[in-house]
Amino acid sequence: MTTSVIGFPRIGENRELKFNTEKYFRNEITQDELFAQAAELRLKHWKLLQEAGVDYVPSNDFSFYDTTLDTALLFNIIPQKAAALKLSPLDKYFALARGYQGEKGDIKALPMKKWFNTNYHYLVPQFDKTTQVKLTGNKIFAEFQEAAAAGISTRPVLVGPYTLLSLSEFADGVKPEDFISQITAAYAEVFEKLNKLGASWLQLDEPSLVKDMSAQDRALFNKIYETLLTKKGQLKILLQTYFGDVRDNYTDLVKLDFDGLGLDFIEGRKTLELVKSGFPDGKILFAGIINGKNIWRNNYEQSLNIIHQLPAKHIVLSTSCSLLHVPFSVANEDFKPEIKAHFAFAKEKLDELGELSSILEGKAAELLVKNQHLFTGNRIKSNQALKEKIANLTEDSFIRTPEFSKREAIQKKEFKLPLLPTTTIGSFPQTREVKKTRARFKRHELGQKEYDSFIAGKIDEWLKWQEEIGLDVLVHGEFERNDMVEYFGQNLSGYLFSKNGWVQSYGTRGVKPPIIWGDVTRQKPITIKWSKYAQDQTDKIVKGMLTGPVTILNWSFPREDIPVRESTLQIALAIQEEVLDLEGNGIRVIQIDEAALREKLPLRKSDWYSEYLDWAIPAFRLVHSKVKPETQIHTHMCYSEFTDIIPAIDNMDADVISFEASRSNLEILDELQAKHFQTEVGPGVYDIHSPRVPSIEEIKNAIHKILQKVPEHKVWINPDCGLKTRGERETKASLENLTSAAKEIRKEL
Ligand code: GLN
Ligand code: ZN
Numbered sequence: 001m002t003t004s005v006i007g008f009p010r011i012g013e014n015r016e017l018k019f020n021t022e023k024y025f026r027n028e029i030t031q032d033e034l035f036a037q038a039a040e041l042r043l044k045h046w047k048l049l050q051e052a053g054v055d056y057v058p059s060n061d062f063s064f065y066d067t068t069l070d071t072a073l074l075f076n077i078i079p080q081k082a083a084a085l086k087l088s089p090l091d092k093y094f095a096l097a098r099g100y101q102g103e104k105g106d107i108k109a110l111p112m113k114k115w116f117n118t119n120y121h122y123l124v125p126q127f128d129k130t131t132q133v134k135l136t137g138n139k140i141f142a143e144f145q146e147a148a149a150a151g152i153s154t155r156p157v158l159v160g161p162y163t164l165l166s167l168s169e170f171a172d173g174v175k176p177e178d179f180i181s182q183i184t185a186a187y188a189e190v191f192e193k194l195n196k197l198g199a200s201w202l203q204l205d206e207p208s209l210v211k212d213m214s215a216q217d218r219a220l221f222n223k224i225y226e227t228l229l230t231k232k233g234q235l236k237i238l239l240q241t242y243f244g245d246v247r248d249n250y251t252d253l254v255k256l257d258f259d260g261l262g263l264d265f266i267e268g269r270k271t272l273e274l275v276k277s278g279f280p281d282g283k284i285l286f287a288g289i290i291n292g293k294n295i296w297r298n299n300y301e302q303s304l305n306i307i308h309q310l311p312a313k314h315i316v317l318s319t320s321c322s323l324l325h326v327p328f329s330v331a332n333e334d335f336k337p338e339i340k341a342h343f344a345f346a347k348e349k350l351d352e353l354g355e356l357s358s359i360l361e362g363k364a365a366e367l368l369v370k371n372q373h374l375f376t377g378n379r380i381k382s383n384q385a386l387k388e389k390i391a392n393l394t395e396d397s398f399i400r401t402p403e404f405s406k407r408e409a410i411q412k413k414e415f416k417l418p419l420l421p422t423t424t425i426g427s428f429p430q431t432r433e434v435k436k437t438r439a440r441f442k443r444h445e446l447g448q449k450e451y452d453s454f455i456a457g458k459i460d461e462w463l464k465w466q467e468e469i470g471l472d473v474l475v476h477g478e479f480e481r482n483d484m485v486e487y488f489g490q491n492l493s494g495y496l497f498s499k500n501g502w503v504q505s506y507g508t509r510g511v512k513p514p515i516i517w518g519d520v521t522r523q524k525p526i527t528i529k530w531s532k533y534a535q536d537q538t539d540k541i542v543k544g545m546l547t548g549p550v551t552i553l554n555w556s557f558p559r560e561d562i563p564v565r566e567s568t569l570q571i572a573l574a575i576q577e578e579v580l581d582l583e584g585n586g587i588r589v590i591q592i593d594e595a596a597l598r599e600k601l602p603l604r605k606s607d608w609y610s611e612y613l614d615w616a617i618p619a620f621r622l623v624h625s626k627v628k629p630e631t632q633i634h635t636h637m638c639y640s641e642f643t644d645i646i647p648a649i650d651n652m653d654a655d656v657i658s659f660e661a662s663r664s665n666l667e668i669l670d671e672l673q674a675k676h677f678q679t680e681v682g683p684g685v686y687d688i689h690s691p692r693v694p695s696i697e698e699i700k701n702a703i704h705k706i707l708q709k710v711p712e713h714k715v716w717i718n719p720d721c722g723l724k725t726r727g728e729r730e731t732k733a734s735l736e737n738l739t740s741a742a743k744e745i746r747k748e749l
Helices: 016-025 031-051 067-074 089-098 139-149 161-167 176-197 215-231 250-255 271-276 300-309 346-360 365-376 384-391 404-415 432-442 448-469 528-536 549-554 564-584 605-624 643-650 668-674 696-709 728-748
Strands: 002-004 057-059 100-102 105-107 112-114 121-123 154-159 201-205 236-240 260-264 284-290 314-319 503-506 509-511 541-547 589-593 632-637 656-659 680-683
Touching: 002 346, 016 031, 031 057, 031 139, 031 346, 057 139, 067 089, 067 121, 067 139, 067 154, 067 161, 089 100, 139 154, 139 176, 154 161, 161 176, 161 215, 176 201, 176 215, 215 250, 236 284, 260 271, 271 300, 284 300, 284 346, 300 346, 300 365, 314 346, 346 365, 384 564, 404 632, 432 448, 448 528, 448 728, 528 541, 528 564, 541 564, 549 564, 549 605, 564 589, 564 605, 589 605, 605 643, 643 668, 668 680, 668 696, 696 728
Parallel strands: 002 314, 057 154, 154 201, 201 236, 236 260, 260 284, 284 314, 541 589, 589 632, 632 656, 656 680
Antiparallel strands: 100 105, 112 121, 503 509
């Protein structure tokens, strides 16, 4: 039995790639130094996979920023303005990813979107009338050769043409179908070159197949591949899917001339059923059995049970998706051995593939027995009282009174804010100083008193500055928080934290999702101290800042022994306590971030409500259902793709919602208008994912655009998201422009 891995975390065991790339951004190392370090890292990973006995080792899963952007550039899909920049190819690449503002020009970054139902983000390729798809890049070949030179034969990985087209944006006047022949020819050229280089396999990632497909989508897919597959020569093609099942075109896939089909048996609820309906003898089934998204040990008995049901003649054991979505290794953690035994990060998952394959070959029965012990023992003691509390929730527990329109009137009187009130999303720059101080405190190098006075000082400084520039609703800045989830988890029972469990989120940014180990309850107040401190320093309103239950869950590694709905309600009850505590301490505006609500929206529409929204939205409502009418509840989302679920978002029953909008051209506003969205809105007026400073004019334009669609009394003015990843200089300049723009527009109203 052979084994395969779809992709491996590229940032490195100790986030080397992140640190080196950021050094390059700061001009501390040269391009050649960055390249050399990247090559070292790639080699280390290939060797690791090889030594773990993985038979199909991927290449080109490496990226300096994002593999979708790599693919776009491989095929010359680059906006004209960026193509014209007189920068080195690497700097042009980073300009597309992060925007560029300097002596060579001024371009915005490409839009960035969440990669399917994960917390990884990809850059959205842009097609317009001038786009000429052709093979111009070399990365995939160079990396294949680099591995070959080290004696490692790899299977290059590439985003497939269908997924590439389905993830891209098309300007007016062009559509995906216009590019079929160009794109087919360009991929065919990749086939030809890989043939020449002696590659035996190519993995084409087509995760878009797990989304709902229309007849037109199916036709598009078939049209591309029917031609393309006639060009493969000696090269074998693995059609790789993940994050779900391919129910809409499985019958096409088995007929097409692929050499291997990679299917997901973890998230693909129908995968087993599909394969059982028939799998051709001439193809290899790459069975995604090891969960590439969660960190729990694989249950070998369950996996074997699936494998034994597979009718395929040739099976390769594989991961359910790229291991990009899990941290590097459990070996770097100091959990107790009895806890560690339950976890498998990327490196350990390689061993699991090997162990499963040995067991299947009848060589390692003892491994099966050892594995079974993990699932039969009592891992945790469950909280009976909490269980009852959840069982006793009634419909009223999820309803806030009075209804929104009455609250809106009460709150307008209560706060007397100007039209177009200005605010920010919560965090201010986490400078090196801030991070260093927090780290020193954590390592006990700094006492509580010194630490507190440092945080208080930062809050004072930024409150004063916010007052000076005339922001209306202030924030304390979140300097005490490492991130949006861990900070909360640390004060909740049932949570475990890894030391080095980083997962790439976008570019050089990573997240360290905590692990939900047991039942969750609030141990002690979480945010009260600093929210109250900040409010006591100013007459202006300071927003309390919380993370919502759905986001806390979605950004944690969830339990697999109880439904996620149950864990979410546990978290919701804990955050509800915190909300009421803030209110009791004089905090009048409370923002409950649901930055990740959209993230776990099932990829298939038919599952949206039944599998998710039907419990996720009520979980949010539970959190604020008991607050007073005059307490204003804000929420925030880091994206604007909720056009299709606008009623559900309105149904969260928040008083104000802010969301990402600038990078996606404020498109959502039409829909909000059409659907009579009642919640007040703060569509982000500038993009915070880039160090670019928006001009007053630019922000005024955005506000004008908003006012064309949303009644002025419903509009808030704010940036896209929190500012913790930004520098102080650009943050201040941008927000000064934001308040000036709002003031100027108020005069027009
Ligand atoms: N309040 C958070 C912050 O400002 C929100 C961050 C987010 O939405 N990702 O950092
Ligand atoms: Zn955000």
